[in-house]
Amino acid sequence: MPALKKMLLSYDLDLINRISRFWGVDQMNADFSTAVNNLFNAMNDPVLVVEILDSLTQPAKEAWAFLGENNQKVTWTNFSRKFGGIREYGPAKREREAPENHPVSAAETLWYRGLIGRAFLNIPPEPREFVYIPDELLTLIWQSRQSNSLIPVRPVGKSELKKELIADTRILDYMTDWLSARRMNRTLPSETYQHWGIPESFIKAIANQTGLIDKTGVPETESLKRFFLTDRAEVMHDWFTKWKNSATINDLRFLPGLVFEGAWQNDPVTARTVVLENLQNLDPTSWYCLASFINLIKEKNPDFQRPAGDYDSWFIRRTGTECYLRGFENWDEVDGALITSFITGPLYWLGMVNLAFGMENSEVVAFKLSSRFFTKALEPAVVNISIKEPIIRISTDLLFTVPVFSSLSLRYQIGRFCDLISSSAGETLYQVTPTSLMLAQKQGLKPGQLVQYLEKIIKTPLPKTLALMANRWEKHGLESTIEKKVLLRAAHPEVMLSLQQNARISKFILEVLTPTTVIIDKSGVDLIKKTLIELGILTLVELDV
Incomplete structure (x- = not known):
């Protein structure tokens, strides 16, 4: 940032005198160079700096804090939008209006106390006018506070x-994952919080x-x-x-x-x-x-x-x-x-x-x-978060990789339509599953809504499988199932027929697939084996029962 002395030298004598009154500096008959030096010396007193800041109005304190938390500089356009402008007065009009006694904004309060400056800075993407705090002032605040510490910290x-x-x-991202789980009546795995810390x-x-x-x-x-x-x-x-x-x-x-x-x-x-x-x-x-x-x-x-x-x-x-x-x-x-x-x-x-x-x-x-x-x-001020919003990746198998610092609203919606697969300090993995869609459906949500939301926010093309899945699900619901089942196979149809006709056994037959193959209830395995032995047939069991 421009140094304090350089900032003061850019002002006219009338403005220097008006700022000096707040700092208790008598500039009677002082020429420009002397007046600048007198004010500069006063503004290098850390105790006086703290007193001046303590005397500010609350809006002015908030404006100062906003600058301090944004690397001591903000574009003039942004700052004036938030904290008001500074009237462009020359010495004659200042003499008539005395704006330092009747500031119209927090910005003007800071300006007439010499706590902020304005300058064009060549900062990418292009040179712009910034409002800033001279480095010396923040350093002086620290020195004043440090002098109050009786025991040094190493x-x-x-x-x-x-x-x-x-x-x-990233705590905002973690909170959003937690809130979406609460909305869907789900509990996050305990290891999630371990990864988050x-x-x-x-x-x-x-x-x-x-x-x-x-x-x-x-x-x-x-x-x-x-x-x-x-x-x-x-x-x-x-x-x-x-x-x-x-x-x-x-x-x-x-x-x-x-x-x-x-x-x-x-x-x-x-x-x-x-x-x-x-x-x-x-x-x-x-x-x-x-x-x-x-x-x-x-x-x-x-x-x-x-x-x-x-x-x-x-x-x-x-x-x-x-x-x-x-x-x-x-x-x-x-x-x-x-x-x-x-x-x-x-x-x-x-x-x-x-x-x-x-x-x-x-x-x-x-x-x-x-x-x-x-x-x-x-009073911590609003912080300038300059992190570029990362890209949410969606694979063709409908796995969502949601990094921290991504859109919170989109993260929340993804969490309502998907199951949380895993979470680390840096990203959360979500996946669309039949279970997650059925749970969403109970809350009146349709997968097409997620597709529309994604298309609105994500600029890159979505996997075609996502829209295709949403369309089919809304028309047909669950269309395929992969399950673990217990199959009973017989070498001859007549053996299977005899089991189906046995009143004690038939209740364990859940579904007939072919004349020699049926799905059975696992709890009936022992009884079926015993019945087949009575027919002289040994049964090979290839599962852990």
Whole structure:
């Protein structure tokens, strides 16, 4: 981004003076060069920067946060559409109107405080006008917060890290798979959640908190529509905010390996707030040791979730034991474990932190704040999701490969018409089957609707077998069946006839295929063998009965 000094030098003296008033800079009789230097020095005070940001109106804070979460720059067209324009005034008209005292938009509020600039940037696909935040301002915010941290958190060099997990929006895809299964009264296999790395309890808790399901667990139609029509970034922001402020999502109770007994209550919102406030003090460009961050809170604010430092009234024990984790000596197993779960769980799943594994460790050892986290006042803004929507592949045998980040509405519809074959962290495999179509039919769905929906969204040609199948199914329903059956074959027709005429045996004959071949009920095998022996005929049985 253009540097702060360069931005200020592009303004006229009148605008510099108007911005200076908000920063408490006296520019009496100062020439242009002196005025720019005076303002530049004031704007390099991290404490003053934070004070200015704190004084902003809520719309202006949201506009600033939006820029901060979109790599500090957004096209002017997009920004002004969301947060209003800036009136093009020269010095004379500014003198008459004093627009800095009566801003007409959030954009104008930021402009007259010098918090944003405008410039044409040569960024593909073509040069365009952007609104931006100078790099120095975000750095100063971090410095101000870092100065409040009494105990340093150990940074981790990239050479110490083996594998990085970059936060993204795939939880939305997992939620959609889960919702389509709920709609069809299906249960996803337990291994699905293992592949996702997110427990069903959290998926369900978010669905409840955001109104995606009703009290009985059934997806809400209107909520689903809003979910599918809303930008991924806005959904992630909404989910994070609802999780952050939720008193019903109790992260402590989600900790694995622990049993919670008694009527005591904890406050999940207070615990989250403390952890998030400590994260705000970290440099967004650095990786940090997870154990060191946990130690920071242990030393600085160990009672972050314990009223009055009470470590004895909560009855918590290890699963499978009678060992209760009471007293401060068990802080690491309960309170420390909760901080770990915050960072490696909800904060990662909801896109706020990136994770990393150590060179000789299979566990997460480090984390880094994602670009979505570092905003003012713990208010993560809408995130710019620039990932290109991947292609959903459909094979001729009607197997759907649905990658993460693909269309959520299309993923949901595919899930209603198909059986989930398998799921991994990166994609879900669905397949059209007679069972899935019969289940869809019970809910008033026809396969032709899926074909129409696919044709509308997918730009590549669909397999011809898909439309052919949909057409035949709607006309004829199930037309072929492959089944395991028990066949009885006789060498001579008269032997089979005698069995058919035997009242004890005939009830086990389900279908006559030929004069010497019939389908029988497996439960009648022993009786049929005994009857044939009475006729002097031995029977070769070629199945496990």
